[in-house]
Amino acid sequence: MVGGQTDLNILAGTEIFRSLPTEAIDEVGRSAVRRRIARKAVLYHQGDATDNFYVVIVGRLRATQTAPDGAQIALRYLGPGEMAGYAALSEIPAYPGTVSAVEDTHLFSWSTHTIRQLMGRHAQIAMNAVAVLGTRYQETQTRLRELSTETVERRIAHTLTRLAQQAGRRTAQGIEICFPLSRQDFAELAGTTLHTVSRTLSAWEKDGIVSSTHRYIVIHRPDLLEQIKEDVT
Amino acid sequence: MVGGQTDLNILAGTEIFRSLPTEAIDEVGRSAVRRRIARKAVLYHQGDATDNFYVVIVGRLRATQTAPDGAQIALRYLGPGEMAGYAALSEIPAYPGTVSAVEDTHLFSWSTHTIRQLMGRHAQIAMNAVAVLGTRYQETQTRLRELSTETVERRIAHTLTRLAQQAGRRTAQGIEICFPLSRQDFAELAGTTLHTVSRTLSAWEKDGIVSSTHRYIVIHRPDLLEQIKEDVT
DNA sequence: CGCCTTCTTGACAACCATCAAGATGCGTGG
DNA sequence: CCACGCATCTTGATGGTTGTCAAGAAGGCG
Numbered sequence: 001m002v003g004g005q006t007d008l009n010i011l012a013g014t015e016i017f018r019s020l021p022t023e024a025i026d027e028v029g030r031s032a033v034r035r036r037i038a039r040k041a042v043l044y045h046q047g048d049a050t051d052n053f054y055v056v057i058v059g060r061l062r063a064t065q066t067a068p069d070g071a072q073i074a075l076r077y078l079g080p081g082e083m084a085g086y087a088a089l090s091e092i093p094a095y096p097g098t099v100s101a102v103e104d105t106h107l108f109s110w111s112t113h114t115i116r117q118l119m120g121r122h123a124q125i126a127m128n129a130v131a132v133l134g135t136r137y138q139e140t141q142t143r144l145r146e147l148s149t150e151t152v153e154r155r156i157a158h159t160l161t162r163l164a165q166q167a168g169r170r171t172a173q174g175i176e177i178c179f180p181l182s183r184q185d186f187a188e189l190a191g192t193t194l195h196t197v198s199r200t201l202s203a204w205e206k207d208g209i210v211s212s213t214h215r216y217i218v219i220h221r222p223d224l225l226e227q228i229k230e231d232v233t
Numbered sequence: 234m235v236g237g238q239t240d241l242n243i244l245a246g247t248e249i250f251r252s253l254p255t256e257a258i259d260e261v262g263r264s265a266v267r268r269r270i271a272r273k274a275v276l277y278h279q280g281d282a283t284d285n286f287y288v289v290i291v292g293r294l295r296a297t298q299t300a301p302d303g304a305q306i307a308l309r310y311l312g313p314g315e316m317a318g319y320a321a322l323s324e325i326p327a328y329p330g331t332v333s334a335v336e337d338t339h340l341f342s343w344s345t346h347t348i349r350q351l352m353g354r355h356a357q358i359a360m361n362a363v364a365v366l367g368t369r370y371q372e373t374q375t376r377l378r379e380l381s382t383e384t385v386e387r388r389i390a391h392t393l394t395r396l397a398q399q400a401g402r403r404t405a406q407g408i409e410i411c412f413p414l415s416r417q418d419f420a421e422l423a424g425t426t427l428h429t430v431s432r433t434l435s436a437w438e439k440d441g442i443v444s445s446t447h448r449y450i451v452i453h454r455p456d457l458l459e460q461i462k463e464d465v466t
Numbered sequence: 467c468g469c470c471t472t473c474t475t476g477a478c479a480a481c482c483a484t485c486a487a488g489a490t491g492c493g494t495g496g
Numbered sequence: 497c498c499a500c501g502c503a504t505c506t507t508g509a510t511g512g513t514t515g516t517c518a519a520g521a522a523g524g525c526g
Contacts, residue, residue: 065374068463071382075374089360090367096374119360126359127352133366134323140373141298141308141329147380148424149304152514183473191381193515198474214524215472230301385482416505426483431506447492448504 007032011108014055014081016128024122031118032108043084043099043107050095053088053115056080059105060167060179064188065097074188076136077102077179079167088112089119089129102179147191156200157228159190160210164219173211173218180215240265244341247288247314249361257355264351265341276317276332276340283328286321286348289313292338293400293412297421298330307421309369310335310412312400319369321345322352322362335412380424389433390461392423393443397452406444406451413448 008029011017017028035054037043043054046066061078075097078084084107087095110118119126139162146155160177168175183194183201190197201217204210209221219225241262244250250261268287270276276287279299294311308330311317317340320328343351352359372395379388393410401408416427416434423430434450437443442454452458 065378067378067382069382071378073378073381075377086367086370090364092367092371096371116360119363120356123353123356123359126356126363127349129363130352130359130366131323133363133370134319134325137319137366137370137373138325138329140370140377144308144373144377144380144424145298145300145304145306147377148306149300182471191377194473195475195516196514198472202474415503427505428484428507429482431504435506 007034007108010057011055014083015132016055016083016125018128020122020124024124027121028118028125031110031114033110035107035109037101037105037107039101039104041101043101044095046095046098048095050085050087050093051112052085052109053112054084055108056082056084057106057108059107060102061099061105062102062185063097063099072188073191074185075140077163077167077189079179083129083132086129086133088115090133091116143191152190152192152196153200154229154231155192156186156190156197157225159186160217160219161222161225161229163189163217164222168219171218174220175222176216176218178216181217182215186217240267240341243290244288247316248365249288249316249358251361253355253357257357260354261351261358264343264347266343268340268342270334270338270340272334272337274334276334277328279328279331281328283318283320283326284345285318285342286345287317287332287343288341289315289317290339290341292340293335294332294338295335295418296330296332305421306424307418308373310396310400310422312412316362316365319362319366321348323366324349376424385423385425385429386433387462387464388425389419389423389430390458392419393450393452394455394458394462396422396450397455401452404451407453408455409449409451411449414450415448419450 008025011028011032012020012025017025020028034057043061044052046064056078058080061084063075063078063084064072065075066072078099084099085095087093088110119129143158146158150158163177163181164175167178169178183197187194187197201210201212205212207224209219209224211218211220241258244261244265245253245258250258253261267290276294277285279297289311291313294317296308296311296317297305298308299305311332317332318328320326321343352362376391379391383391396410396414397408400411402411416430420427420430434443434445438445440457442452442457444451444453
C-alpha cells in the first residue's frame with residue numbers, strides 16, 4: 001500500500017493517472033504496491049501470464065521481443081512516469097515481450113484485477129490508457145515505415161533523434177541520452193547490427209555530429225542529424 | 234442519426250461497442266451518422282485534422298502511411314466491425330495515415346467530440362478501445378520484429394497468414410483472402426517490392442501452396458506456409 | 467594487473483532492390 | 497462482340513547495401 005502525499009503527487013504526474021480527481025488518485029495510491037528492481041533484473045518475461053501492471057517512478061526499463069529462433073529487438077525504453085505491462089489493461093493473457101531494468105528502478109505495481117477495476121470505475125484512467133497506447137502505436141507504425149523504406153544510416157539517425165526526445169538531457173556539449181546504451185542495444189532498437197551502428201557512429205563522430213563515452217551518447221549537431229534524415233540523395 | 238434495431242445490433246457486435254448495456258448502445262446509435270464511400274475513395278488523408286471516428290459496417294478499408302519522400306506502406310486492412318481513426322480517441326490532432334476504400338464500404342461515424350464524450354460517460358467503451366489498440370500495437374510490434382530479423386520469404390508467409398486470419402474465408406479449395414489485393418498492395422504490407430512478392434508467390438504456386446486469380450489469393454496448404462515460417466535453414 | 471566484455475575496422479558475399487522487357491488480362495469503346 | 501490499350505504481372509540480369517565472418521584494440525571490473 002502506498003499513501004504518502006509525495007507518492008500521490010508522483011502518481012498524479014504519470015501518463016496513465018494524470019487529470020484524475022483527488023479521491024481517484026487516493027484510491028489508486030491505496031491499491032498500489034511499491035517495488036524495486038536492480039539493474040539487469042527482469043520484471044517479467046515474454047510469455048509469462050499477465051499478472052501485474054507497472055508505472056516507473058525512477059530508473060529505466062527496456063522492453064524487448066524475442067523470436068522463436070532467438071533474434072531480438074528492442075521495442076522501447078521506459079522512463080519515469082511511463083507505464084509497463086499494457087497487456088494487463090487489454091486482457092492479453094500473456095506478456096508479448098520481456099521487460100528488464102537498464103538501471104536500478106523503482107516502480108508502482110497493481111494486480112491485473114485491480115487496475116482493470118480502477119479503469120472501470122474511472123473512465124479517465126481508461127482514456128489516458130487509450131492516449132498512451134495510441135501514441136505508442138503511432139510511433140511503432142512510423143518505425144515500421146522507416147524500417148521498410150529507409151537506408152540504415154537514416155534509420156539510425158531517426159532512432160537517435162527519438163531517443164533524444166524520450167530520454168535526452170541538455171548539457172553544455174549538446175544533448176545526452178541519459179541512460180547507458182551499448183552498440184548492441186542500439187542496433188536492436190534501429191533494426192540493424194552492432195557493426196553497422198559502430199561504423200555509422202564512428203563516421204558521425206569524425207564529422208563532429210555525435211560523440212560517445214562509455215555507453216553514453218551525446219548529440220552535438222542535431223541540425224546535421226536532421227539533414228541526414230531528410231537527405232534524398 | 235441511426236436508430237433502427239438492426240443498426241443497434243450491428244453496433245453491439247463491433248469491437249469498440251461490445252459488452253455495452255442497452256441504454257449505452259442506444260446513446261451510441263443516436264449520435265451515429267451513416268456514411269458510404271465508393272471503392273478507391275479516400276475517407277481521410279494523412280495530416281488532415283482529426284475530425285471523425287469510424288466503424289466499418291460492410292466493405293474493406295486500407296490504412297497506409299506515406300513518408301515525406303513518397304514511400305508508402307500499408308498499415309492495416311479494416312473489415313466489418315473494426316474501427317478507423319483511432320487518433321480521434323487519443324487526442325492526436327492529425328491523422329497519422331491515410332484511409333481509403335478497397336471495396337464500396339458502409340460506415341458509422343461520430344465526431345471527435347462525440348466519441349470522446351461517449352468514452353467519458355461509458356468506461357466500457359474506453360476499455361474496449363484499450364483492448365483494440367493493445368492488440369493492434371502488439372501486432373505492429375511483431376511485424377517490426379519480423380521486418381528486422383526475418384528473410385523476405387518468411388515475412389511474406391507471415392503476412393499471408395495474418396491476412397488469412399483477419400480476412401480469410403474457408404472455401405473448397407482452401408482459405409481465400411476475401412478482398413482484392415494486387416502484388417503492389419501485398420508488397421506494401423510485407424515491406425518489400427512487388428517483384429519479390431510476384432517471384433515468391435509464383436514459386437509457391439508451383440509447389441501447390443497457394444494460387445491466385447485476378448487479385449484474390451487462395452491458400453491451399455496452410456501447413457506448408459507454417460513450415461516456411463518456422464524453417465530455420 | 468589481467469581477463470573479459472565491448473567496440474572497431476576490414477574483407478567478403480548474399481540477399482534483395484532496381485532496371486528492363488515481354489506477357490497477360492481486364493475494361494472500354496467502337 | 498471483338499479489338500485495342502492500359503494496367504498489372506512475370507521473369508531475367510545486374511548491382512548495391514548491409515549482414516556476416518574475422519581479428520585485433522580498447523576499456524572496465526574484479
